[in-house]
Amino acid sequence: MKIVDIREVTKPIASPIRNAYIDFSKMTASLVAVVTDVVRDGRRVVGYGFNSNGRYGQGGLIRERFRDRILDADPASLLNDDGSNLDAHKIWAAMMQNEKPGGHGERSVAVGTIDMAVWDAIAKIEEKPLFRLLADRKGREADPRVFVYAAGGYYYPGKDDTALCNEMRSYVNRGYTVVKMKIGGASIDEDQRRIEAVLTEIGTEAQLAVDANGRFDLETAIAYAKMLRQYPLFWFEEIGDPLDYQLQAAMAEFYPGSMATGENLFSHQDARNLIRHGGMRPDRDWLQFDCALSYGLVEYLRTLDVLDQLGWSPTRCIPHGGHQMSLNIAAGLGLGGNESYPDLFQPYGGFPDGVQVEEGHILMPDLPGIGFEGKSDLIDVMRALAD
Structure with a gap:
């Protein structure tokens, strides 16, 4: 072999x-x-x-x-x-x-x-499906039901509030209970208007998360936190530079809601420093380490060990990336869920054909490996490389 x-x-x-x-x-x-x-x-x-x-x-x-x-x-x-x-x-x-x-x-x-x-x-x-293999190796029961949220809400030429709301409505109509939009690429007043438009559109059918992609300095971050804390957001994501742990820690004083970060940290050492110095709160905050960007599952297992030593549950991890690898890790190792790109970055985003989102969750199909063979547009591209 x-x-x-x-x-x-x-x-x-x-x-x-x-x-x-x-x-x-x-x-x-x-x-x-x-x-x-x-x-x-x-x-x-x-x-x-x-x-x-x-x-x-x-x-x-x-x-x-x-x-x-x-x-x-x-x-x-x-x-x-x-x-x-x-x-x-x-x-x-x-x-x-x-x-x-x-x-x-x-x-x-x-x-x-x-x-x-x-x-x-x-x-x-x-x-075996990878999620079952991982669960077997950990001596735990695999849970094929995985929470997923819909990521989108990007800035786009000519995209007004109506188009943004229509996008978010489409995710809710497809079964998602959490949707995410981008902020920080416009003025704070414009972003507040966009947020309020989406919240009005989704009402009580879903929760909204916002993502600043690490854009803010401390002064801007505080201004946004004071504006955002009046809304029932699912989380406030990547507030400042991913390695500015002092800024992240300071935000806990100004933003009582849930914060999320970690997608641009690439090792278990980075994860440890975030927990030690970033002021993250294990009762409400979320960690978004993405195995595909951070040395793979071998390193992700080390990261989970570090989190356990520091008192964090794997259920507080919802990886970035929207790919089936993290879906398998979530189902096999008991993470809190996974990101999803329903419409973007195709054919790599999304789920195997026929998998539907119901009440914010999907059921993992029993496909060998990661399950790429179940996604027809993706496996065609992959097999062209292999053959």
Whole structure:
């Protein structure tokens, strides 16, 4: 049993949308196929992965560093103890040889993308959905019912309040009970008007979360917090720079509601520093670490261990990214839910065909691996790379 090839292609996911910090007019993503020599149901097992939106494709790092470290390793050194499957932890260690600690940068995205594909292959070799494999390994009961919220509400050329409200209404009509919109890309008065328009539109049918994408300095953050605290928001997300823990801690004094952050922290050390110094409150705040951007599930397991040591429940984790990998982690390891992009970043966002949102939750289908084969538009793109 061995990995015979690792293939990467950089794909455009460009869109005219923007948040408070970046636009997506030239956004790309890496798609990876980990090809094995294992055959299941007459087809060679291939694991697939891709990086989350907001970070660009990682083809250079994947092809120049991480791919060859796996392919050059002794195949037996990448297997589990009984040789019956690949070992994601050993493969991760092979990728990270000769890498200095710290300075995570973009390499965490490259490693996380390959790691996703490795776990997809491992679960397919065991002929199990990844969420059930993860639950079995943790000795817990998998819960196929996962909370999901709808992310959108981007700034868009010509998009007025009516269009924004229509977008949010469409999510509620599709079964979501929490919807999210962007703020910080306009004046505070304009954002307040947009928020009030959406709250009027959704009424008591859903809750609204707002996301500033790390835009605010302390003075602006305080002004927004004082404005926002009058509304029954689900959370106030990424208030300031993700590494400004002092700003994050200060916001707890001005914003009594729930805060959320973590999507731009890329290691268990970053997570530990956020909890130690960021003033996050385990009774109400949310952590959004995204395995696809932060060295993969191998590192995410370390992050969950750190959170446990610091008194945080995994149920306070709702990952960024809107991908099926985090859905599997949520169902298998008991996270609080997952982000969803019902209309954006296709074909990578969304769920397998036929999966519906009901009362803010989806039921995971019993598909081997991560379940990419159940999403017809996505698996077509993936198989084109593998074949």
